[in-house]
Amino acid sequence: MTATDGPPLDDHQYTVAGLKSYEAIYGRDFVSPGGRQTTKEILARLTWPEGHRVLDVGCGLGGAAFMMASKHGASVLGIDLSHNMVDEATRRCGDYGLADQVTMDHGDVLSYVFPHTFDLIHSREVFLHIHDKAGLFSTLHGALRDGGKLVFTDYCCGGEVPSETFSAYVQEFGYDLRTVEEIGELLSQAGFGQVQAVDQTQEFIDIHYRELDALALTALTPDEQAELRVGWLAKIERAEQGEQRWGWFEALR
Numbered sequence: 463m464t465a466t467d468g469p470p471l472d473d474h475q476y477t478v479a480g481l482k483s484y485e486a487i488y489g490r491d492f493v494s495p496g497g498r499q500t501t502k503e504i505l506a507r508l509t510w511p512e513g514h515r516v517l518d519v520g521c522g523l524g525g526a527a528f529m530m531a532s533k534h535g536a537s538v539l540g541i542d543l544s545h546n547m548v549d550e551a552t553r554r555c556g557d558y559g560l561a562d563q564v565t566m567d568h569g570d571v572l573s574y575v576f577p578h579t580f581d582l583i584h585s586r587e588v589f590l591h592i593h594d595k596a597g598l599f600s601t602l603h604g605a606l607r608d609g610g611k612l613v614f615t616d617y618c619c620g621g622e623v624p625s626e627t628f629s630a631y632v633q634e635f636g637y638d639l640r641t642v643e644e645i646g647e648l649l650s651q652a653g654f655g656q657v658q659a660v661d662q663t664q665e666f667i668d669i670h671y672r673e674l675d676a677l678a679l680t681a682l683t684p685d686e687q688a689e690l691r692v693g694w695l696a697k698i699e700r701a702e703q704g705e706q707r708w709g710w711f712e713a714l715r
């Protein structure tokens with residue numbers, strides 16, 4: 463079993479061509495809903511003492527890590543299971559002159575040996591890939607200093623019995639989706655306090671409509687645009703039907 467219990471990420475969801483498409487719709491350096499703007503809003507709600515030590519789990523192409531370093535003065539370790547992501551993020555880190563503040567490393571969050579504890583752990587759209595949620599949250603709890611904060615967004619599911627279409631979608635990508643409430647409970651069980659687990663599905667829908675509107679302005683070919691349009695419309699439909707949900711979470715060690 464791999465950490466993700468799904469298809470190998472570099473050969474399936476995060477191929478070099480796939481990343482080009484994702485970035486075209488999410489914006490440069492981002493592979494998650496709302497891209498730069500949503501990450502900017504999430505980070506703006508946090509406090510940023512000088513030299514904050516941050517772990518970005520599943521850093522992807524590095525957009526959040528670069529923002530935390532350049533806008534908030536953080537020192538960031540970004541780890542990711544995909545070589546395609548880490549190789550490209552490392553190259554960009556150098557291009558942006560952030561190598562002193564940001565380190566990118568290949569690794570699985572479940573087995574990674576952290577060099578020290580962190581003030582903040584950030585993650586966006588990563589935990590959907592990880593089936594051992596109890597192990598994940600226990601690992602993250604152990605990687606934070608006392609009083610440190612965990613903040614993340616993630617795909618979730620509704621509480622009803624899933625339709626065949628939804629089950630097939632989850633299976634295709636090897637996801638493990640829980641309800642927003644279940645994630646909140648798992649965080650508490652892992653020892654986190656002041657847990658906030660908020661359903662932001664309507665915002666997810668709004669973001670996806672905005673991204674669809676902007677699709678025609680991208681440099682993607684008509685075929686590439688058509689493929690993304692199908693995927694985005696399907697996500698909107700699943701979310702409007704309540705089967706796919708989007709959660710925002712914050713918790714303290």
Ligand SMILES: C[S@@+](CC[C@H](N)C(=O)[O-])C[C@H]1O[C@@H](n2cnc3c(N)ncnc32)[C@H](O)[C@@H]1O
Pocket residue numbers: 465466471476491492493494519520521522523524525526541542543544547569570571572585586587588591592
């Ligand atoms: C949807 S992308 C999000 C990337 C980035 N967080 C962003 O917002 O642009 C999900 C990322 O999680 C990474 N990932 C999945 N499972 C992981 C694991 N067990 N440990 C570390 N990274 C993982 C994938 O390789 C991928 O880069």
